[in-house]
Amino acid sequence: MYFPTKIPSLTGDFITRLPQMEAADIAYNVLSVFAGDDLQAEELQDICREVFSFPLPVKQLADKLHVLELFHGPSLSFKDVGTRFLAGLLKLYVHKYNRRFTVLVATSGDTGSAVAAALHNMPGIQVVLLYPKGKVSQIQEKTLSTFDGNVHALEIEGTFDDCQRLVKSAFNDEELREKLALTSANSINIARFLPQSIYYFKAWADLQPAPHKRLCMAVPSGNYGNLTGGLIAARMGLPVHFFVAGSNSNKVVPDYLESGTYTPRTSVRTLSNAMDVGAPSNFIRIREMFGDDHAQIKKYIKGFTATDDQTLQTMQEAYNDTGYILDPHGAIGYAACRHHMQGADQGIFLETAHPAKFSDTVEQAIGQEVPIPERLRHMIEGPKRAISFPADFAEFKNWLLQAGNIR
Numbered sequence: 001m002y003f004p005t006k007i008p009s010l011t012g013d014f015i016t017r018l019p020q021m022e023a024a025d026i027a028y029n030v031l032s033v034f035a036g037d038d039l040q041a042e043e044l045q046d047i048c049r050e051v052f053s054f055p056l057p058v059k060q061l062a063d064k065l066h067v068l069e070l071f072h073g074p075s076l077s078f079k080d081v082g083t084r085f086l087a088g089l090l091k092l093y094v095h096k097y098n099r100r101f102t103v104l105v106a107t108s109g110d111t112g113s114a115v116a117a118a119l120h121n122m123p124g125i126q127v128v129l130l131y132p133k134g135k136v137s138q139i140q141e142k143t144l145s146t147f148d149g150n151v152h153a154l155e156i157e158g159t160f161d162d163c164q165r166l167v168k169s170a171f172n173d174e175e176l177r178e179k180l181a182l183t184s185a186n187s188i189n190i191a192r193f194l195p196q197s198i199y200y201f202k203a204w205a206d207l208q209p210a211p212h213k214r215l216c217m218a219v220p221s222g223n224y225g226n227l228t229g230g231l232i233a234a235r236m237g238l239p240v241h242f243f244v245a246g247s248n249s250n251k252v253v254p255d256y257l258e259s260g261t262y263t264p265r266t267s268v269r270t271l272s273n274a275m276d277v278g279a280p281s282n283f284i285r286i287r288e289m290f291g292d293d294h295a296q297i298k299k300y301i302k303g304f305t306a307t308d309d310q311t312l313q314t315m316q317e318a319y320n321d322t323g324y325i326l327d328p329h330g331a332i333g334y335a336a337c338r339h340h341m342q343g344a345d346q347g348i349f350l351e352t353a354h355p356a357k358f359s360d361t362v363e364q365a366i367g368q369e370v371p372i373p374e375r376l377r378h379m380i381e382g383p384k385r386a387i388s389f390p391a392d393f394a395e396f397k398n399w400l401l402q403a404g405n406i407r
């Protein structure tokens, strides 16, 4: 698990200039302070331009309530941002240092499709995706199991936590690390979560909240990489008054906020399955940022939990009240934001995936069909190519080492 040794502050002048800047410029300015000498200015600029080439719109849904739509990228979830940045870096390293990489990723759905979309057919790169059998939506499964060429999907008989454990064990295995030049595309990879701070800056710039009003940002959370991005932005100087961590019944973090005791547990299945994480790997980063001071963390991050019934009800209410179609993850963000906003507070919640990715649930909630965007239709064509696999490290390692499986 990597973390910057220092989180630099940006100047007040930079914050004032944000509304005049494109997302790619914000990204370059923010990320260059972390990049050091590893990247030349032009290299980072090119990557930022490529990553932030799709819209990140903020829309008003109700009085003082706004949605930041993060689903306009190729795989229709916010995970496109981090994975495309990682892809940009890998492409550069393959090219510049003539290196090859094997990218390992455990996914509860959206990471897999984002990584696959970003790295498919990239020379020098092999991708191995592990996803839990029967625990991702039908459409999600199609978006990650139909790729060919350098993308290999393994359908693991277990939970997301099992998938994550297999990936972690692989990284702890010296032989695998050496022979396959492993790199992680999960949010343990710093190149993935830092770029996620950018859209918080961009959303703030679009909304330009009144300085004397409190701004709340609500983040539907599972592994807590997205929220960590927001906290980094705030630590660098972005004026966010407080964050809300929205969770489903996998509520380890809201429970910690309430009790001060952190108890990871086995994840349970919910409708917002990309948040079905029982041991969120980024939470340690958040504790680190606050010097593990529970009182400080609790002051700045509010917890919110929604059951599946409450999620469905929120989707229905939001649709009736505003005409807006939420996906089950964004619905928890919406409810979380509304729950904690008071008086004149302004709120932005993050809509982390396009509702069409979860059309079954959405249709159940609002009684309407969700139109499928063309780029999603394109992704889900083609036969399923995933290989069934037990949640067993020895077998996984064998498969990885077998010449011809990944080359």
Ligand SMILES: *Cc1c(COP(=O)(O)O)cnc(C)c1O
Pocket: 077, 078, 079, 109, 110, 111, 187, 220, 221, 222, 223, 224, 225, 226, 227, 274, 275, 329, 330, 352, 353
């Ligand atoms: C991954 C994901 C989340 C959770 O994000 P974390 O960074 O893991 O907290 C929420 N919503 C959707 C749609 C996702 O794909």
